[in-house]
Amino acid sequence: MEKEKLLITSSPHIxxxxxxxxIMYGVIIALIPASVMGVYYFGLHALLLIIASIAAAVxxxxxxxxxxxxxxxITDGSAVITGLLxxxxxxxxxxxxxxxxxSVFAIALGKQVFGGLGHxxxxxxxxxxxxxxxxxxxxxxxxxxxxxxxxxxxxxxxxKLQGVSTDYMSLFLGKIGGCIGETSALAILIGAAYLLxxxxxxxxxxxxxxxxxxxxxxxxxxxxxxxxFAGGLMLGAFFMATDMVTSPITKKGRWIFGIGAGIxxxxxxxxxxxxxxxxxxxxxxxxxxxxxxxxxRPRVFGEVKNNG
Amino acid sequence: xKTVTFKGGVHPPHVKHATEHKKIERAQLxxxxxxxxxxxxxxxxxxxxxxxxxxxxxxxxxxAESFVSAPxxxxxxxxxxxxxxxxxxxxxxxxxxxxxxxxxxxxxxxIKPGGDLESLTPEDIKxxxxxxxxVGMGGAAFPTQVKxxxxxxxxxxxxxxNGAECEPYLxxxxxxxxxxxxxxxxxxxxxxxxxxxxxGYVGIENNKPDxxxxxxxxxxxxxxxxxxxxxxxYPQGGEKQLIYAITGREVPSGGLPMEVGVIVQNVxxxxxxxxxxxxxxxxxxxxxxxxxxxxxxxxxLLVRIGTxxxxxxxQCGGFKQTxxxxxxxxxxxxxxxxxxxVPVVKGTSGILVLSKDEAKQYQERPCIKxxxxxDACPVYLLPTRLSHFAQHxxxxxxxxxxxxxxxxxxxxxxVCPSKIPLVQRIRLAKSQILDxxxxx
Ligand code: SF4
Ligand code: SF4
Numbered sequence: 001m002e003k004e005k006l007l008i009t010s011s012p013h014i015x016x017x018x019x020x021x022x023i024m025y026g027v028i029i030a031l032i033p034a035s036v037m038g039v040y041y042f043g044l045h046a047l048l049l050i051i052a053s054i055a056a057a058v059x060x061x062x063x064x065x066x067x068x069x070x071x072x073x074i075t076d077g078s079a080v081i082t083g084l085l086x087x088x089x090x091x092x093x094x095x096x097x098x099x100x101x102x103s104v105f106a107i108a109l110g111k112q113v114f115g116g117l118g119h120x121x122x123x124x125x126x127x128x129x130x131x132x133x134x135x136x137x138x139x140x141x142x143x144x145x146x147x148x149x150x151x152x153x154x155x156x157x158x159x160k161l162q163g164v165s166t167d168y169m170s171l172f173l174g175k176i177g178g179c180i181g182e183t184s185a186l187a188i189l190i191g192a193a194y195l196l197x198x199x200x201x202x203x204x205x206x207x208x209x210x211x212x213x214x215x216x217x218x219x220x221x222x223x224x225x226x227x228x229f230a231g232g233l234m235l236g237a238f239f240m241a242t243d244m245v246t247s248p249i250t251k252k253g254r255w256i257f258g259i260g261a262g263i264x265x266x267x268x269x270x271x272x273x274x275x276x277x278x279x280x281x282x283x284x285x286x287x288x289x290x291x292x293x294x295x296x297r298p299r300v301f302g303e304v305k306n307n308g
Numbered sequence: 309x310k311t312v313t314f315k316g317g318v319h320p321p322h323v324k325h326a327t328e329h330k331k332i333e334r335a336q337l338x339x340x341x342x343x344x345x346x347x348x349x350x351x352x353x354x355x356x357x358x359x360x361x362x363x364x365x366x367x368x369x370x371x372a373e374s375f376v377s378a379p380x381x382x383x384x385x386x387x388x389x390x391x392x393x394x395x396x397x398x399x400x401x402x403x404x405x406x407x408x409x410x411x412x413x414x415x416x417x418x419i420k421p422g423g424d425l426e427s428l429t430p431e432d433i434k435x436x437x438x439x440x441x442x443v444g445m446g447g448a449a450f451p452t453q454v455k456x457x458x459x460x461x462x463x464x465x466x467x468x469x470n471g472a473e474c475e476p477y478l479x480x481x482x483x484x485x486x487x488x489x490x491x492x493x494x495x496x497x498x499x500x501x502x503x504x505x506x507x508g509y510v511g512i513e514n515n516k517p518d519x520x521x522x523x524x525x526x527x528x529x530x531x532x533x534x535x536x537x538x539x540x541x542y543p544q545g546g547e548k549q550l551i552y553a554i555t556g557r558e559v560p561s562g563g564l565p566m567e568v569g570v571i572v573q574n575v576x577x578x579x580x581x582x583x584x585x586x587x588x589x590x591x592x593x594x595x596x597x598x599x600x601x602x603x604x605x606x607x608x609l610l611v612r613i614g615t616x617x618x619x620x621x622x623q624c625g626g627f628k629q630t631x632x633x634x635x636x637x638x639x640x641x642x643x644x645x646x647x648x649x650v651p652v653v654k655g656t657s658g659i660l661v662l663s664k665d666e667a668k669q670y671q672e673r674p675c676i677k678x679x680x681x682x683d684a685c686p687v688y689l690l691p692t693r694l695s696h697f698a699q700h701x702x703x704x705x706x707x708x709x710x711x712x713x714x715x716x717x718x719x720x721x722x723v724c725p726s727k728i729p730l731v732q733r734i735r736l737a738k739s740q741i742l743d744x745x746x747x748x
Pocket of ligand 1: 689721
């Protein structure tokens with residue numbers, strides 16, 4: 001009798017369709033509206049920055065993986081996200097080579113030195129951005145106006161230095177100075193809705209993050225709507241604070257993460273030396289994520305109820 | 309329909325369409341049956357027949373000598389041709405009685421109805437259950453009579469009949485509920501009487517509305533029995549999840565259902581209890597679902613215990629595609645088989661044959677900390693952490709993170725986008741933790 005050749009593996013024998021690739025490409029799709037608006041407002045140079053940053057990220061990842069004899073996994077989309085997110089967090093007038101330097105740094109020192117995908121403690125795009133801010137502080141804080149292409153200040157800068165507010169409509173649509181992908185709240189929200197619908201991000205982080213900023217700015221006599229829509233908060237709350245790898249795995253932990261980041265943003269914006277604090281707030285919370293995970297372990301089924 | 313459920317869990321595709329509307333068919337008698345002397349959790353049986361003996365259908369051929377055990381019976385009439393160690397679908401090889409059928413299916417004289425429920429005492433009922441060799445037929449195969457005999461300090465007040473059938477593909481319980489609903493009610497009453505319990509529930513997932521309706525109609529005049537619709541979600545049929553959904557009670561970590569006053573029985577087992585009491589027939593056959601894309605004609609079959617998988621598959625038209633994987637049970641918790649030359653045992657709820665394409669091995673990627681496994685775990689564990697600890701031999705940490713509470717439902721592995729074999733690693737951690745405890 002002919003024997004069948006049967007595969008023997010441990011259960012379960014079926015798996016969900018979602019893969020790392022699908023999730024990563026989902027995030028990329030969700031970033032398209034913000035990218036398109038960025039290019040629309042800031043022109044071809046913004047597009048160039050986006051392309052250069054993505055390309056640099058992907059190439060750096062490939063080189064690292066080749067060099068270390070790891071399988072090359074650049075098609076999984078994760079390096080593309082890092083490159084794209086970094087670009088969206090850059091001033092639209094930045095020289096292209098600086099974007100490339102930042103992107104290489106983001107992948108090399110933000111991700112690959114830790115062992116690649118899943119092992120990095122900090123959001124790589126924000127590491128790249130922080131590096132650029134430290135190295136090229138002037139370029140990284142020079143903004144152009146989407147209206148006439150001249151140098152301008154961001155709404156947060158105007159507020160901090162001159163006490164001038166910006167009208168809500170411009171803030172919402174993004175017709176303001178700022179990083180390529182952060183100005184249009186509308187575009188970001190469209191992408192965010194897609195991510196929430198797909199279940200690729202947990203609503204707890206953006207809600208607690210934005211909620212904390214809204215409450216605290218109100219408490220300190222500021223305009224909460226202005227603070228929600230100005231600067232990089234929307235982009236940060238939906239696309240960077242929610243980065244799976246660098247945010248807590250527990251639900252309670254995600255609340256703490258969002259609230260913590262919210263407090264930090266308000267502190268930096270109101271009393272810090274910079275007009276904006278989104279990147280640092282997220283990076284700092286990334287740093288305490290392992291700790292948050294450790295102290296927010298859920299009660300195991302049948303554990304506490306029985307004992308107390 | 310109002311439904312109840314538990315927290316966590318996953319929604320695998322149901323894939324029950326191939327068999328859910330197919331009536332249970334009686335399989336042809338096999339020419340030979342292979343009856344393992346151990347088909348249950350607990351001590352193996354001692355053979356009470358020898359090679360060359362003539363046996364009749366229903367005759368006891370293996371005696372259970374310890375408390376946690378269950379006797380086995382001849383499932384056909386004929387001649388014992390050998391007693392030898394043979395492959396068993398649950399892993400290790402087991403001493404097995406091989407009977408060549410004489411095709412007559414002559415019933416043993418020992419088989420006598422147990423009498424009506426009114427006149428039977430709880431002890432009588434338990435004795436019938438034990439003598440009939442009844443074990444949990446949902447897959448766990450724990451001796452039923454033992455489960456119905458909790459220590460006197462544990463007050464049981466509720467019996468739950470598990471008709472969730474939350475495993476994808478399987479429809480045997482569904483069909484039993486439709487076609488043998490009266491037996492289920494009878495069996496439930498027998499169990500309630502045996503344990504001295506006032507309240508009985510039948511929990512059914514709401515993807516089986518016909519079964520819910522049928523059972524509801526049947527119990528409408530019973531004021532202490534209730535049919536509960538359960539939200540369709542895996543592992544709704546897990547004992548602890550089912551108890552929580554229906555009663556709101558949480559079985560303590562590391563404890564058994566009886567600690568919250570509940571005993572759970574599968575629908576197939578319950579119907580079998582009714583049969584044993586009504587006719588005296590021991591557990592020599594069971595309903596199982598034969599399905600999967602590689603099976604030509606998927607069916608719900610009533611099969612004699614000891615029938616080789618090969619025989620069963622042939623009766624379902626054989627393979628229509630090259631089989632890639634043969635699973636005993638459902639796709640979430642079933643066991644992959646090395647060969648189809650193993651017999652159907654009391655715990656075989658289904659034979660699922662996946663095609664070559666479906667039986668793939670997944671490329672594992674690094675954990676991206678998406679926490680889907682955390683959200684899916686019905687025990688609220690952190691599978692990603694446990695798997696990490698297991699990979700690095702961090703057994704103390706794994707124990708501290710409650711690895712032993714894992715019910716091995718596989719929900720975590722199912723949802724993981726990185727295709728990490730989480731439950732496999734957690735199983736490893738569990739066995740390491742237990743080994744180390746023994747050594748202490
Ligand atoms: S950790 Fe265990 S109980 Fe939790 S989902 Fe995984 S297999 Fe199920
Ligand atoms: S589901 Fe998989 S990738 Fe996501 S956290 Fe769990 S183990 Fe990691």
